Amino acid sequence: NAVKFPNKIYLYYKDETYxxxxxxxxxxxxxxxxLDIGVRQGDQIALFMLSEPLYLATVLASIRIGSEIALINSNLKKSPLIHTLKLVDAKYLLVGCDDNLEKVTFYKSDETSFNLKIGKLYKIQFYCFLKKSSTLQLKQEELSKNISMSNTxxxxxxxGTTGLPKAVIISHEKCxxxxxIHHFVDMRQDxxxxxxxxxxHxxxxxxxxxxxxxxxxxxxLRRKFSASNLLSDCRKYKVTVLQYIGxxxxxxxxxxPTADDKNHQIRIALGNGMRPDxxxxxxxRFGHSIQIFEFYASTEGNAGFVNMFNKFGCVGTCSPIMKKIGGYAxxxxxxxxxxxxxxxxxRCxxxxxxxxxxxxxxxxxxAKYQPYKGDLKMTQRKLLHNVFKEGDEYYNSGDVLVIDGEYKLTFYDRVGDTFRWKGENVSxxxxxxxxxxxGGIKxxxxxxxxxxxxxxxxxxxxIVIGENNDFSLTNLYRFLINVLPKYAVPIFIRVSPELEITSTLKMRKTTLQTEGFDISRVNDPIYVLDPDSQTYAPLTPEIFQKIENCSLRF
Incomplete structure (x- = not known):
């Protein structure tokens, strides 16, 4: 497209255009x-950066020269960050120009050390090479060679269910x-x-x-989501396709609401996780002329559905014929x-x-399943064998869906040990x-x-508190807010005398999830995250009512 549309704007970012x-x-x-810093075809590098044009260019450049780039969640810090870097065996870590990102990358872990060269984008090492590099086409010998669709x-x-982040190997075929998807959602070149x-993501x-x-x-491309600026951005750039998560x-x-709510050119909303309400x-509010293309897919999965016909509340359709052709069940x-x-x-x-x-x-x-890098057991956990007949193999999505009498497919829930909050999967x-x-928790x-x-x-x-009387909700709050990404910090804490387990000695979650934080159903004391006081405060009837009425948000 650089040859077909050389002067057409591909990317808008703030007041910049490319x-x-x-x-x-x-x-x-x-x-x-x-290439100048030593990255070669097959090398693994890691990118730890907020969204901006250079992020996208770095991903595309890595693909162009045949290296394998790991896209690190910029919310990670300390041990989970170290874990992800060790998992992909990154030769270089490219860090974006952001003080918070630079701070967390210099965390010293007690774990076994590993070799890693750190290059700071926009700063000395990498930037010096970037500044002097030419924009001319690469020579044939600089391009990747013998790349197949199955290559990473x-x-x-x-x-997921194993706890720490897992690296999904994304092949060129998966990309x-x-x-x-544009073939199914009426996207156009204009x-x-x-x-x-x-x-x-x-x-x-x-x-x-x-x-x-x-x-x-x-x-x-917007660096960070802003609800108050979204519509003004859409007017400024004359947006026609709005990507969303719920x-x-x-x-x-x-x-x-404003008088300008329908003053926009959005014709398509494309994404997943939108609730019916x-x-x-x-x-x-924003106009029934907007077509909503809700879809279902997962990073590692081999199944996908799109609501091509703009049917309310569903992620697509799945008729008996589609199930047979796609191998879905x-x-x-x-x-x-x-x-x-x-x-x-x-049999299932x-x-x-x-x-x-x-x-x-x-x-x-x-219909291949994208494996995880590392321990083969992580990949095998997502696969089912001898499902309907001897020797067959199926990918287990861990997602629960429902098909109605019109074969409309709706998302119901997630199972296992992962849930979704603030657009992120939480293990x-x-x-x-x-x-x-x-500390202080049994x-x-x-x-x-x-x-x-x-x-x-x-x-x-x-939680069950230990017997040493060294537990403090304030200390728990400070510890979690410092170690976990913000979206992973629990909103509610329930203090119980004991926790129920299954016959196979696993923690039982069903009753806990059903009771939730409803203080009328739970005799145990429940506490709620209170960032202003930097602690977990008692969940009183007044606070509970505010949450129920949606007047207290998280």
Whole structure:
């Protein structure tokens, strides 16, 4: 597209613009800088940076020279950050020009050391190479060689049932599969796509930026989401396609109404996680002419659905024919463990219409599962064998969906040890392990609970206090806020005399999740996050009522 549309604007960022030709030149420039510092085809590098044009150019440059780039969640710090860098065996860590990012990268871990060269973008080492690099096309010998569709393009991290972040190996084939979404959602070359999601996420990087690059349309990149500025941004850049996750549109709808709410050129809203109540509010307020293309997909999964026909509240359709062609099935699952239930013959049991079931998808040559880098066991945990017949293999999404009588597909819930909050996956195991390190706590069980007016689930921890009387809610707050990403810090703490376990000695979450933070149903004392007082404060009837009425938000 740099040849086809050299002067067409590809990227808007603040008051900067980059044509397709200029972005191609920037990618060449970064490619040469990477080569100059010693990065070669097959090397693994890590990018720890906030969203900006250089982030995108660095990813594209890495792909151009054949290195494998790991996209580190910029919210990580301390041990989880060290873990991710060790997991991908990064040769270089490129750090964005941000004081907070630089601060956390110099955290000293007690764990075994590993070799890592740190280059600071915009600062001495890497910037010097970048500044002197040419924007001209790379020579043939500088380009990657013998790259196949199965080769690794990048690593995108996801948090799952094993606790710490896992690196999903994203192949070139997966990248191309994701950017093909424009064929199903009526995107055009004259569109302007808006994303305020972080580029370390599949949604922003592949669905917004890479799709726009592939199609030849423009994309607006905002460094950080702002509900108060979203609509003015859309007017400024004449946005026609708005990318969202459920929280984005909810926050937008929570802004005070104005007479200009329908003064925009948005014709498509593309994303996932929108609740039906937000769906209605969004269209009523900003115009029913907007087509909502809600979709379902996962970074590592081999199944995807798109609401191509603008049907209210669903993520797509899945008829019996589609199930057969796609190799999809929706099966019964254990509410405590999240594992699929098997019959007396050892086979999984499909659910009927209007019944919630875990989505599983057959693994084939044309529907591959993206493995995790590292321990093979992590990958195997997501695969099911001998599901409907001997020798078959299915990917277990861990997501529960429902098909109705019209074959409309709606998202129901997540199972297992992960829940979603503030647009991020939160691992209950990781948070539990962190709380255990806070001191004074004997046992801990972390889970997600529904909060009125909020998407996803808020973190809640049921704890048993130790016998040494050295526990303090204030100390717990200070410890967690310093160690965990903000979205992973539990909103509620429940102090219990003991925690219920299953017959297999696993923590039981079902009852805890059902009771939630409802003080009328729970005899144990419950505390709620209070950032102003920097502690966890008692959840009183007054505070509980404010949460129920959506007048207290998190």
């Amino acid at each position: 044509t397709f030709s200029e972005m191609d030149g920037l990618v060449n420039k970064v490619s040469r800088a990477l 393009a990048c690593y995108i991290f996801t948090s 191309l599969g994701m950017v093909a 569109d302007v796509v808006y994303t305020a999601l972080p580029l370390y 599949t949604a922003a990087l592949l669905v917004a930026c890479m799709t726009s690059l592939n199609l030849g349309c423009s994309v607006v 929280e984005v549109l909810r926050y937008l709808c929570n802004q005070s 937000v769906w209605t509010k969004f269209l009523d 929706f099966v019964q699952y254990d509410r405590d463990t999240g594992n699929p239930i098997r019959n007396e013959k050892g 049991i499909e659910v009927g219409l209007n019944e919630p079931g875990v989505l599983i998808a057959k693994v084939t040559k044309s 209950t195991n990781e948070v539990s392990d962190t709380i255990a390190d806070a 046992e801990c069980n972390v889970y997600g609970v529904k909060v009125p007016g909020c998407d996803g689930r808020a973190g809640m921890a049921a």
